[in-house]
Amino acid sequence: MKSPKVRPTPSLPRNVPAAADSPVVTLDMVARLAGVSPSTVSRILNGTAGVGLAKTEAVQEAIRKLRFKPNPIARGLAGGRTLTIGVVTQAINSPFYGETLRGIEDKLEPAGYIPIFVSGHWQEAEERKALDALVSRRVDGIIVLSGLLPDEILKSYAKTVPMVVVGRTLEGPNLFSMTFDNREGGRLATQHLIECGHTRIAFIAGDPAQPDALDRQAGYRDALEGAGLAYDPALVVPGDFTETCGLMAVGSLFDSRLPFTAIFAANDQTALGAALGLYRRNVRVPDDVSMVGFDDLAPAKFSIPPLTTIRQPVYEMGSLAAAAVLDLLRGVTPTAVLPVPQLVPRESTRRLMR
């Protein structure tokens, strides 16, 4: 590994007084106006220690008058808490993570915490940088959404800061993890197709670097074998979770001339790409081919036809993860568990006619 180059921070002129208007109100000013010591103001702010009614009111009054907003930065430095939670996501622009981030945000806000999102872009080195950036900013806790970092590395970060990991199973002090049962989801999806009478079911795989993808494929296989159907490797085509791969996959499926009447795509995006591929070839969904996706993101509901899929609780993943870090910070052991996979039947699948 390259040893990190220590470079001077980009130096901007220090004293272009950004805008010295609106003088910043400090706790000292509040103390002076209220006629008490800074310590007292701090205590009232934090609900620490007993409160003298009269002083409390004077302080509240002063705070209001001055529109004082405590500086979380300084608070963090002094008190050891920054009221900030770091979130390592893979791509902030992913439709998948969007909902999760929202869930995190919604849960953290009422608790007075603010999330800081950093992206790993599915690259180990970047994830590491992201984690370092968070640690150096002294976030109070970290949420890691999937990612490529080895378990051991994650564990070692957990020694420095409480951490919850979504998407893998990890044990450790100051560490909590939760996973979604992708394998069961894959099984459900395939099972549904089988129940519709399909026996030639193609699978368009996800990015093999992500365990989720492998799990879904394992579920596909489980269902097949559970129904006494052969797992035919020729019917599984590689992919990477994008629409484009779905589109291409359909091409290679047709080129192979293997018969199939249904497709299970590793995620919705892949399914939508595949649907376009079928449309281009005048193959109708669900009349000619049934299709099921995975995730149940917004577009699935409004695709043509609306896509049958497996619902993944993306929003809950966020809010539960956030609740879990909050637990960790409070010193209690989190118990959150993700909802089980569920099939959302819509119009892209139908009973096989013969």
Add this chain to the structure above:
Amino acid sequence: MKSPKVRPTPSLPRNVPAAADSPVVTLDMVARLAGVSPSTVSRILNGTAGVGLAKTEAVQEAIRKLRFKPNPIARGLAGGRTLTIGVVTQAINSPFYGETLRGIEDKLEPAGYIPIFVSGHWQEAEERKALDALVSRRVDGIIVLSGLLPDEILKSYAKTVPMVVVGRTLEGPNLFSMTFDNREGGRLATQHLIECGHTRIAFIAGDPAQPDALDRQAGYRDALEGAGLAYDPALVVPGDFTETCGLMAVGSLFDSRLPFTAIFAANDQTALGAALGLYRRNVRVPDDVSMVGFDDLAPAKFSIPPLTTIRQPVYEMGSLAAAAVLDLLRGVTPTAVLPVPQLVPRESTRRLMR
């Protein structure tokens, strides 16, 4: 307005030592190891002042050995910079903002800045809270993506911190704004339909609370009038930028029994909803009805059929805005200007057959 209740911060036990392992390395430790004063370390870190070669090397060495990561928090407190840029977005889970946030992230990262995203959820009060949260965290600059806050309020925040606003035109010191020409975009979309021979063009409007929506509608009207076609209010149906409104709009269009051969939807999401509505009624796109959207988000490219739309440079909005704050911080006047609207012809529109 309700005067803000000053409530004690949620109090967590202060001394559950999060995890005191991995002792945090401080600048002092580096100084000691390198045998120089903290000031010197600081100077080397910041590229401030001249460098003694020998000491510089000793310090670099120590930094590496200790894996020292300067604490941006403390840096911020002491130096007046936090290397943090606040971003007020309306909904972090919106597919629209996702790309923009990515653009911001990508531009800020190499400059050593980190973005903090806060959501306003299209509510003035929340936007205000968001802005306050950022100010109290002493972000070095703020990027505001649209929103409902009055210009005056924005200007007054700009007195405290450099600000760039995307989506409206605002002048002021420490303030820069950039807009996308939604009106021209609306005109282009409609023009395209007109050139295809359509004369009965319905418009599904966006959320009237957002200026963008109104501008697009104005563009629609411009094109109509420019071509000598009457603007028929009966052909414009209200909406709110969601798929659902597109779906409903098609319903009311058909109920009205007014003839039309094309639809211009205020955004892609609306268009996709409308497309589903048509599909449900066995109306084919583009054979029976042509459709154009607005935004050119990912799903547009893979919808069935692929959607003709107006490309909005969402990623660039982010990166240009970020570049602009960086300029402001550097004391230079930003000059960024957004790309002009462009039509992306795909398969949802075609020449009117008669």
Add this chain to the structure above:
DNA sequence: CTGAAAGCGCTTACAG
């Protein structure tokens, strides 16, 4: 070129 010192805005033992 480089130290010693003061200070950024808060919190928290430590004494009353």
Add this chain to the structure above:
DNA sequence: CTGAAAGCGCTTACAG
């Protein structure tokens, strides 16, 4: 219940 003091980890005039 409440002050005075020290300190969080850095930066920046101020002197050499």
